[in-house]
Amino acid sequence: MSEPDRAATKEKFLQFLDQKNLRITSQRRAIVDTVFSTDQHFTAEQLLEWAREKDSSVSRATVYRTLPLLTESGLVHEMDFGKDYKIYDPNYADHPNHNHIICNDCDKIVEFESERLDALESEISGKLGFEVESQQLRINASCEEMKRVGACKNKGE
Amino acid sequence: MSEPDRAATKEKFLQFLDQKNLRITSQRRAIVDTVFSTDQHFTAEQLLEWAREKDSSVSRATVYRTLPLLTESGLVHEMDFGKDYKIYDPNYADHPNHNHIICNDCDKIVEFESERLDALESEISGKLGFEVESQQLRINASCEEMKRVGACKNKGE
DNA sequence: ATCAATGCAAATAATTTGCAAAAAG
DNA sequence: CTTTTTGCAAATTATTTGCATTGAT
Numbered sequence: 530m531s532e533p534d535r536a537a538t539k540e541k542f543l544q545f546l547d548q549k550n551l552r553i554t555s556q557r558r559a560i561v562d563t564v565f566s567t568d569q570h571f572t573a574e575q576l577l578e579w580a581r582e583k584d585s586s587v588s589r590a591t592v593y594r595t596l597p598l599l600t601e602s603g604l605v606h607e608m609d610f611g612k613d614y615k616i617y618d619p620n621y622a623d624h625p626n627h628n629h630i631i632c633n634d635c636d637k638i639v640e641f642e643s644e645r646l647d648a649l650e651s652e653i654s655g656k657l658g659f660e661v662e663s664q665q666l667r668i669n670a671s672c673e674e675m676k677r678v679g680a681c682k683n684k685g686e
Numbered sequence: 687m688s689e690p691d692r693a694a695t696k697e698k699f700l701q702f703l704d705q706k707n708l709r710i711t712s713q714r715r716a717i718v719d720t721v722f723s724t725d726q727h728f729t730a731e732q733l734l735e736w737a738r739e740k741d742s743s744v745s746r747a748t749v750y751r752t753l754p755l756l757t758e759s760g761l762v763h764e765m766d767f768g769k770d771y772k773i774y775d776p777n778y779a780d781h782p783n784h785n786h787i788i789c790n791d792c793d794k795i796v797e798f799e800s801e802r803l804d805a806l807e808s809e810i811s812g813k814l815g816f817e818v819e820s821q822q823l824r825i826n827a828s829c830e831e832m833k834r835v836g837a838c839k840n841k842g843e
Numbered sequence: 844a845t846c847a848a849t850g851c852a853a854a855t856a857a858t859t860t861g862c863a864a865a866a867a868g
Numbered sequence: 869c870t871t872t873t874t875g876c877a878a879a880t881t882a883t884t885t886g887c888a889t890t891g892a893t
Contacts, residue, residue, distance in 0.1 A: 552867050552872060588875045593858060609766035630816050643810055650825060653800055659787050659827035666823045668807060670816035709847060709892050745850045750883060771882060
């Protein structure tokens with residue numbers, strides 16, 4: 530997602546707040562600016578840290594109260610990768626069906642999209658009597674580097 | 687998974703314990719008997735409750751200590767459906783690549799397998815430089831019944 | 844006997860919430 | 869002014885862990 534795209538997505542979220550008659554406080558602005566200034570995945574804790582760089586008055590509670598608004602708007606997705614915290618992904622506005630490959634060794638996450646995959650999912654679901662609303666595909670994999678060298682550089686966060 | 691299949695899977699797990707020189711205690715037996723007596727998904731808390739019906743001395747701690755053994759053996763999978771607890775699925779022994787469709791309204795979970803899907807995932811991953819180790823596809827959907835009647839019978843657990 | 848496994852209760856850690864004070868509209 | 873939002877600190881809740889004891893081999 531390019532920079533102007535992110536700005537447009539942020540705008541959509543501000544409109545979403547407006548439609549719900551929710552106020553745009555300085556803390557919310559800092560959080561939203563943070564979220565839509567990157568296409569990196571983040572945790573609640575990371576978002577708190579980054580938002581505080583813009584506005585040190587942002588509290589953990591406000592971050593946790595804003596995250597459900599972000600996910601409800603559909604512009605940010607919540608993901609559970611089996612860790613004890615959730616990961617948030619701000620890249621769904623332009624790529625609503627993207628999937629993730631996670632390297633088992635270095636935890637690097639690669640995103641990809643596939644129309645063939647989407648079509649196949651719809652076809653299978655339809656045969657079972659369902660209509661796809663959303664989907665999440667996670668592939669755990671080993672990467673070439675791991676196969677060659679035995680481990681990824683990034684290992685050990 | 688049929689009853690004899692489940693019995694065979696249980697046997698595999700007991701062998702897994704043996705290979706690791708882990709002891710087969712009465713509590714572990716109750717837990718394992720429970721897990722492989724059904725193909726229902728379950729939570730840690732449900733497993734505790736069911737296992738206690740067989741052996742009331744089973745403690746929550748032992749359930750939580752046994753679950754990692756079950757997942758490590760590959761015979762049970764841990765799944766995160768975005769709830770605040772994990773769900774365990776004992777149906778992977780015979781169907782290691784199965785996927786889930788979750789009805790948005792009644793939370794009913796349908797499992798399915800597809801070789802075409804597996805092949806497509808491998809193909810895409812390979813092009814990106816990864817080798818698939820495992821995959822989890824979750825499809826959130828609305829079911830026919832919901833579309834027709836407006837809601838599923840099961841709604842509200 | 845030996846060492847793994849247990850139950851208990853306390854600890855952990857992410858997330859949620861009650862409440863009085865502050866700020867948006 | 870009125871109502872929402874905030875920060876704080878306490879509460880919640882699934883899961884984990886230390887430890888003395890029990891039980892499998």
